[in-house]
Amino acid sequence: MAITIAIDAMGGDTGLDVTVPASLDVASRVPGVELILVGPREQISARLESATGRDRVHVVNATQVVGMDEPAAQALRSKKDSSMRVAIDQVKSGHAQACVSAGNTGALMATARFVLKTLPGIDRPAIASALPRAKGHVHVLDLGANVDVPPEILYQFGIMGSTLVRCMENKPEPSVGLLNVGVEDIKGNETIRRASELFRSGRINYQGFVEGDDIFNGTVDVIVCDGFSGNVALKTGEGLAQMLSSIIREEFGRNLVTRFAALVSVPVLRSVKRRMDHRRYNGASLVRLTRTVVKSHGGADVTGFAHAIEVAIAEVRSDVIGHLETALAQAMDDGPQIGATA
Amino acid sequence: MAITIAIDAMGGDTGLDVTVPASLDVASRVPGVELILVGPREQISARLESATGRDRVHVVNATQVVGMDEPAAQALRSKKDSSMRVAIDQVKSGHAQACVSAGNTGALMATARFVLKTLPGIDRPAIASALPRAKGHVHVLDLGANVDVPPEILYQFGIMGSTLVRCMENKPEPSVGLLNVGVEDIKGNETIRRASELFRSGRINYQGFVEGDDIFNGTVDVIVCDGFSGNVALKTGEGLAQMLSSIIREEFGRNLVTRFAALVSVPVLRSVKRRMDHRRYNGASLVRLTRTVVKSHGGADVTGFAHAIEVAIAEVRSDVIGHLETALAQAMDDGPQIGATA
Numbered sequence: 088m089a090i091t092i093a094i095d096a097m098g099g100d101t102g103l104d105v106t107v108p109a110s111l112d113v114a115s116r117v118p119g120v121e122l123i124l125v126g127p128r129e130q131i132s133a134r135l136e137s138a139t140g141r142d143r144v145h146v147v148n149a150t151q152v153v154g155m156d157e158p159a160a161q162a163l164r165s166k167k168d169s170s171m172r173v174a175i176d177q178v179k180s181g182h183a184q185a186c187v188s189a190g191n192t193g194a195l196m197a198t199a200r201f202v203l204k205t206l207p208g209i210d211r212p213a214i215a216s217a218l219p220r221a222k223g224h225v226h227v228l229d230l231g232a233n234v235d236v237p238p239e240i241l242y243q244f245g246i247m248g249s250t251l252v253r254c255m256e257n258k259p260e261p262s263v264g265l266l267n268v269g270v271e272d273i274k275g276n277e278t279i280r281r282a283s284e285l286f287r288s289g290r291i292n293y294q295g296f297v298e299g300d301d302i303f304n305g306t307v308d309v310i311v312c313d314g315f316s317g318n319v320a321l322k323t324g325e326g327l328a329q330m331l332s333s334i335i336r337e338e339f340g341r342n343l344v345t346r347f348a349a350l351v352s353v354p355v356l357r358s359v360k361r362r363m364d365h366r367r368y369n370g371a372s373l374v375r376l377t378r379t380v381v382k383s384h385g386g387a388d389v390t391g392f393a394h395a396i397e398v399a400i401a402e403v404r405s406d407v408i409g410h411l412e413t414a415l416a417q418a419m420d421d422g423p424q425i426g427a428t429a
Numbered sequence: 430m431a432i433t434i435a436i437d438a439m440g441g442d443t444g445l446d447v448t449v450p451a452s453l454d455v456a457s458r459v460p461g462v463e464l465i466l467v468g469p470r471e472q473i474s475a476r477l478e479s480a481t482g483r484d485r486v487h488v489v490n491a492t493q494v495v496g497m498d499e500p501a502a503q504a505l506r507s508k509k510d511s512s513m514r515v516a517i518d519q520v521k522s523g524h525a526q527a528c529v530s531a532g533n534t535g536a537l538m539a540t541a542r543f544v545l546k547t548l549p550g551i552d553r554p555a556i557a558s559a560l561p562r563a564k565g566h567v568h569v570l571d572l573g574a575n576v577d578v579p580p581e582i583l584y585q586f587g588i589m590g591s592t593l594v595r596c597m598e599n600k601p602e603p604s605v606g607l608l609n610v611g612v613e614d615i616k617g618n619e620t621i622r623r624a625s626e627l628f629r630s631g632r633i634n635y636q637g638f639v640e641g642d643d644i645f646n647g648t649v650d651v652i653v654c655d656g657f658s659g660n661v662a663l664k665t666g667e668g669l670a671q672m673l674s675s676i677i678r679e680e681f682g683r684n685l686v687t688r689f690a691a692l693v694s695v696p697v698l699r700s701v702k703r704r705m706d707h708r709r710y711n712g713a714s715l716v717r718l719t720r721t722v723v724k725s726h727g728g729a730d731v732t733g734f735a736h737a738i739e740v741a742i743a744e745v746r747s748d749v750i751g752h753l754e755t756a757l758a759q760a761m762d763d764g765p766q767i768g769a770t771a
Contacts, residue, residue, distance in 0.1 A: 145764075221675045231610050234618045266575050273500075276576045276657070290546040299664025303672040315618070316661045322641025323662040324669045330645040330703070331673060335564045338700045348694040355687050358680045363673070410698040423519075 089121050090403050092185050092396055093177035096126030097170035099189025099385045099392070107134045107330070109392035115140030115399075120400055123183055125149050149173040149389045153194045155385060162194035163201055171195060173204045178378045180332040185399040187370070191389055196232060199373055199380045206375050206408075206415050213244050214314070214382065215251060216371035218324070219363060220303055226252050226261075227302060227310045230371060231318035238282035241265070241311055243418055245291050247374045248309035250414040254405040258308060264297030266312035266320070271296075278373055286311075289421060328363065330355035331361075370395030372402060374411070431463050432745050434527050434738060435519035436627050438468030439494045439512035441531025441727045441734070448531070449476045451734035455742075457482030462742055465525055467516040469489050491515040494570075495536045497727060501768050504536035505543055513537060517544045520720045527721035527741040529712075538574060541715055541722045548750075548757050555586050556656070557593060558713035558726065560666070561705060562645055568594050569644060569652045572713060573660035580624035581744055583607070583653055583762060585723075589716045590651035592756040596747040600650060606639030608654035608662070613638075628653075629762060672706065712737030714744060716753070721745055 096106045103126065103210040110122045119285055121143050124131050128148040135141045151169040153162045166172055173191045175184040180200050205212060215228035228248050229236070236244070245263050252261035256374035267275040272283070272413055274296060286293040294307050302310060312320070331388065335356075339349035349356070350408050361367075365384070373380045383395035402408075431723045440446045445468065459609050463485050466473050470490040477483045493511040495504045513532045521527040521544050530537050540553065547554060558569035567661055571578070578586070587605050594603040606623055609617040612623070616638060628635040636649050644652060644662055654662070677698075681691035691698070703709075707726070711733035715722045721744045725737035744750075 131645050147486075156613075161606045219672075219673050221679070234610060266658055266661060268576060288539075299661040300667075300668030300671065301666055302668055304668035312661075315610055316658050319608060319641040320661050320665040323644055323665045324641075326642030326644055326646035327666045327669050328673075329642065330561075330563050331670075331701075334704055335697075337563070338697045338704075340696075341700075343698075345697050348690070348697050351693045352681075352690040355677075355680045355683075358683075359673075359676055360675055379446055 089119050089167060089233055090185075090400055091121040091123060091183045092187060092399050093125055093147075093174040093183035093402075094121045094173040095171045095190055095398065096124040096131055096166050096191070097149070099383065099387060100155065102126075102133060102152075104279065105387065105389055105392050107131060109389045110144055111135070111138050111140040112389065112393045113396045114143040117397065117400060119325060121145065122316050122396070123147050123174070123177055125177065126170040137313035143213055143279040146227060147173060153191050153425060155191050156196060159191070159193035162191065163197050172198055172202070175199055175380070179203055180379070184403045185381065186342065187381045187383060187392075187396050187399050189383035189385050189392060189395070192231070194384060195380070196373060199376055203376045203378050205233050206377060206412055207241060208373070209240055209413060210420060212373040212375040213247060214317075214371050215374045218302060218321070219368055224368070225302060225305070225308065227312070227313040228374060229312065229317050231314045231372070233314040235315075236278075238278055238285055240287055241278070241282040241296060241313065242285040244294070245286055245289070245309070245312045246418045247411060249291050251407060252308050253372060254407045254410050255401055260292040261308035262292045262294045262306070264294050264305070264307035266302075266310055266316055266329055266397065267296040268295060269296065270298065275388055275392035280345060290417065296371060305315075317318070325365075331428050332405035336390060366391035368394075370398030372398065372407075377408065379408060411426070431461050432527075433463045433465060433525045434529060434745075435465045435467055435489075435516040435525035436738065437516040437528065437530035437532055438473055439532070440467045440490070441725065441729060442469075442497065445476060447473060447731055447734050449473060451731045451738060452486055453477070453480050453482040454731065454735045455738045456485040459540065459739065459742060460480055463487065465489050465516075467519065467715070468512040471596070483527045485633055489515060489519060491644050493566040495533050497531060497533050499536060501535035501539035503531070504533065505539045508669065514540055514544070517541055517722070520722070521545055524743045527723065529723045529725060529734075529738050530735070530742050530750060531559055531725035531727050533735060534573070536722060537722070537724055538715060541718055545718045545720045545722070548719060548754055550585055550757060550761060551582055553716040553718070555589060555719040556659075556713050557590060557716045559710050560663070561710055562647075566710070567644060567647065567650065569659055569663070571654065571656040571659050572663050573655040573656045577657075578620070578655040580620055580627055583620075583655065583759060584627040584631055586653045587631070587635070587651070588756050588760045589753060590653055592634050592752050593714065593749055594650050595718060596749045596752050597743055598628055602634040602647070603634045603650035604634045605651040605653060606636050606643060606647070606649035607641065608652055608658055609638035611638065632759065651721070667707075667760060708733035708736060710736075712740030714740065714749075717757075719750065721750060
């Protein structure tokens, strides 16, 4: 059966300029996939004309757009015909199995929770994404949705991350670490230490505390943290990468000799850039919704947005939601027992 | 008057191999400075023999060493003749104005608090350090000493960071940002939002919330955060820098062509490395003690450790402690008034 993904065509900093070509790219490249572009019908149709892949790209009309800085509550209340809302509605109604948006994160989170609801437990999904390493990558959650997270919920994040990686990467027992300010048991605050006890007694391949440097330089498959430190870590990494790339550019541009070095080094620098390319990691999952919703970076280009669509396809293919449902139900059944151990 | 700095000669991963040459380097290079090396007298004296700069390096005997993984409480209780403790005692007794150690952070923090006490308010110093940017640098605190920090203490960190930069860099009104997961007023948790109100109504050049990417890529002079997110940010940055450097090494070493490119690029790569050199930023201040104590990275080499000694010298020269005392007293006088505004 074909997988159908609804696309918020107006989301992100550039809207149709990115979402339409990315959708056409995926439609013509990935077999067994149909895409529904949600947005102003005429504008989208004009762009689809005679394009390759367009027979598997459909259009659903939506007249409004959620602003990138619009408060979530306002978007939810007054933008019922926005491309974001209608795309999520497509999932709710069963016309699509998943939805992808590069729009306003807060509005996407609020609308998806309101329309699709969450799996039992808490009603706030976590944001999970893969991040690059020199070899392979790591999945980190939460990257910013939940700023204050009690130990029990951190444990559920562990279950969620572990399930995600198990499904998507066919790893039977992904290793999980809990982000802290040191690896010794006494480090951190009460919340993180209690969470660690839950992790130890739970159904998870728990490896103990990890530190910030383990994100990009460690070995565990999944790193669990609250949304505050996760977001700080993610953005610190972005800032450092930007700084380094501007320093490298500056030093290679310094004079004729360094410019020659740059010329000779083009293939090497290109490989380094490719390996660090955030577009290859674009597409964060809002984990715990009853359906798959993937958030693309607002500034993603065609390659990046296409990758986010492929993340959604992979989640649907491997039935992440079904597995999450089972795993979370089990974890919550274990609850009292785990509480007793802690 | 000469400035005297006490050095924990046995601290750090390499002890005397680093601390002795670094001390000799500073003594022979920086005028008006005397150094007291604290550790096993005979071993140290043997290394000082006929070295340049040795007339300004003195030795004070200490028979014990604090282990890098030793619990802080144990070190405090049972290592009263450790190089760390005796170095701090030298400051307490007035023989030195400041102390530098590359030893166990927890033990250094506990011992320094116990022996030297803190300026009024809370009894736990914050860890502050400069971090590199493409242009200039930023001072961040707390980098890991205080994991749970109420709004009032975050505000005091703001005063402390601002005072530190004002004294050390002659900036009359350093700009200060508060680390959060977004820049809008509604972002973050209750603690961070209340802290922001205090910052706004206080004696500080407050610029509002900043995000993780502003650490390495932003413009404020001082970034304030709790020790949990500060430590996560610092170590995430370290991990990413390590990953990037291993990727760059790998790509330049791939084949004969890339190795030629590496050869041609040596001066450029060296400049990049120099600008990112963590040794130039080594030396974190434990801010709020009644005296200056500087923590060096445990793995610092001679250059790095010498830099940490110079941080201590600069703090003493610019009377950071005196200015902190005044600024904190003022801030606490403002307390009720600020509370009323908040």
